[in-house]
Amino acid sequence: MDNAGAGHFCLSASDSPCGVAASNHRASMVYGGGAVRRTRPAARRTTLTTSPESLLAQLRAATSALHGQLDAALGLQDERITRESYAAFLRGSLAALAPLEVQLRPWLPADEPPRCDLLRSDLLALGVAADVPALPDVPPIDSPGAAWGARYVIEGSALGGVVLARAFDARLGLRGEAVRYLTLHGAGLAQRWRSFLIDLEEFGKTATAVVRSDACETAKAVFNLYSAGLRSSEAIAART
Secondary structure, X not given: OOOOOOOOOOOOOOOOOOOOOOOOOOOOOOOOOOOOOOOOOOOOOOOOOOOOOOHHHHHHHHHHHHHHXXXXXXXXXXXXXXXHHHHHHHHHHHHHHHHXXXXXXXXXXXXXXXXXXXXXXXXXXXXXXXXXXXXXXXXXXXXXXXXXXXXXXXXXXXXXXXXXXXXXXXXXXXXXXXXXXXXXXXXXXXXXXXXXXXXXXHHHHHOOHHHHHHHHHHHHHHHHHHHHHHHHOOOOHHHO
């Protein structure tokens, strides 16, 4: 994706992790036979090349506009960020992720970290209640295509986490606390993202046009759900 500062927040992603391997990419904000492939172990680095017809390229194109809109609306690079606005960001993320994570369980690797638990832990560390409203228009994750589309957005959300965590820690004096969600993969983030993209492209090789459309439409719906969640917590409304 395009250039951005370290504090930017967005949901889509590129094949080069922001804040991990290529800081000129935007930081990101939500897997055959009935289950999505597990990510590969971190021992081997594989070069990933894509074509305009690849599923990854289609997902990028489908979500690009929503990516930019949400990034601009949040403005987390703003020096005026406060503990309250950070908490609103976490609560909005939880509101969107909670109904997705439940649906994605059958499609996820067994070692997938419970992101909602990390969000709740961070809110508790901030002294903020972790109860969030139920959102309307939650997209159904009921097919392999939908699962890959949703996970493209959710996995991409981890890319800027390390960068955002450092920025929030410095500005808010968190002393390394309340940033577990943003740093959930730690040093393994770059390899995890690359392995996910390889598996996504492998899935895309045999995906029909209908399945690809399902993936792209679900990815867009997940973006819209995050936007709704962040508005419900006033993470966006407070800054626009």
